[in-house]
Amino acid sequence: MSDTVVHSGHAAPTSLAERPEHSSDSPLSIHAMTVAYQRKPVLWDVDYDAPANALVAVVGPNGAGKSTLIKAALGLVPRASGLVEFWGEPYKRVRDRVAYVPQRESVDWTFPVSALDVVCMGRYRRVGWLRPVGRAHKKVALECLDRVGLADLAHRQISQLSGGQQQRVFLARALAQEGDLYVMDEPFAGVDAATERAIVALLRELREAGKTAIVVHHDLQTVPEYFDHALLLNMRVVAAGPVNEVFTRENLHKTYGGKLTLLSEAAEAVARSGLKVR
């Protein structure tokens, strides 16, 4: 419980650099962020500093504001208040360094584009306004598709890919952005075992390359195996820090409330019986 966030007062800072609790080494610093939809708060006074060079799981029950947290941090939904910085800078100045993987269901997969077209979209920032995607960028995009094992399907229309393959196309697109921070919204949702393994391998590759990934994740069982850090969220930050410190029964109970009781008891019963369940 060493890293449980202490809520600070409500002084409005202009930059997080002067504030001792935030560090400019952190790829993502969130200070006193509140987000509301139709006046109903979804996130309340969130303070968080993501560690550099780590794999961070964002976990919490449905409606805890996990997706909203990353969308608000990236300015995709408006913030009611609070400050967000990436490496001590506002998002606008570091767009190039942040790659975003939205939820798979957020787009129309019957859209008339090929897998390669979608991955090329990750290069648009580098290509710039008004210019077509050049050959060098297409080559990078193809390499990224290869890294997720989809080079053979580059020219398939995206509706002809399986759900897992579609998810990997999204990952390849994030790789093509060549960022230092990867923000992923539920990349493991509804994917096959092969894709899950591919994503895990990719996350580890990113960590070895000194990058950071912040991943909204649903499956509590795999958190300790896949991630170094965890952010437990339920409208507020319940706990944040290294997985082995914050991923405690007590914290999970605080995050999930009564809902976890049954699940965790079932999980423990399963563990005792030695059954293998996925």
Add this chain to the structure above:
Amino acid sequence: MTLTPTGDLFPLLAAVLAALCCGLLGNFLVLRRLSLMGDAMSHSVLPGLVIAFMLTGSRTAPVMFLGATLAGVATVVLVELIKRLGRVESGAAMGVVFSVLFALGVLFIERAARNTDLDANCVLHGQLESLVWWDGPASWSGVAISGLVEAAPPQIWTLTITCGLTIALVVALYKELRLAAFDPALATAQGFSATLLHYVLMIFVAGATVAAFEAVGSILVIAMLIVPAATARLLTDRLAPQLLVSVAVAIAAAAMGYMGSIAVPHAFNKPEVNAAGSMAIMLGVLLSLAAVFGPRYGVLATATRRSRMARRIELDDLLGRLYRQEEAETATVPAPRRAIKRARRRGLVAPDRLALTDDGRARAAALVRRHRLWEAYLVDRAGLAADHVHDPAENLEHLPEALPPEMGETDPHGRPIPPI
């Protein structure tokens, strides 16, 4: 029937130009599921036209164009506003905005513009037929570009400029528009503001609507925005070809619809019909043709694919059954006669009795191999119970392109997996 430069050149040109710019922009509306926006836009520009006229007393093209375009942009803003404040989905918001604005326009026309040639009827049907080249040449060979440029009415100029700008927009912002249509969140995150692109697109849709509807009327504008794109969507699955096909469909429908409006009634000794209506019907015909005969998504192609698959499964099942009977040395049981006939024709079953030929046995062995490999795979790797794997394997065996890895010599029921 003969078309003359005097009576037909400018209407035809106006129709083709209107089809071009509306057809092109419509792709982005259809892809973003904003088809109704074209409808909304073409209705709500009416109050824009009337208010512009009331404020300036002028009916010149630039004034009308500005008034209507502003009304179009106001529509987009109002739709967004109502969506947010009224907490309704965008279809409902568009419906509210355009019906109210259109009604407002009708009232204004009645009240303020009674003595002018602003007319609610020609707003709906257009006035293509009025674009006559009074002192034009009598024959098509007499048409010269210089004469054309001199005589072109303002509607033609408005449409030409709009088309030029629209094509320039789509070419220049192709990748940005595509990204914003596919994944607005990524577009915004990368610094290509999806909101900005949305408004740019909507301003162009408003402009194209206005330019087109003075000539062809608001009903045809709606059809021209949506139908070509919807037709092209059935024929291609890449955006660039879709854009080209949609433009070709729009132009073909405009030209064929125009000629049809003269030729078809003439064939029955009747006077010609409204050209705009005829074009809209032609668009509907082209869409139906694409829906039936489209190479991939067409009804016929789908039905053919299905029945071919069904026949293959029938044949596979017959061969598999004969193979298993040979293996178990049991008597042959009756099988569908159609499948037997087909198998005999292909030399897979002996002509005189119900038994596999060598070719048939080879194919059946490959099939049974796939079936048993799948059963073994599903038990071994996917953790299914042995009594639950027959049905999935029965489906998977018909897909020769999906083959599980080598799984030993027997399936979970102890039967041998035939070697290759």
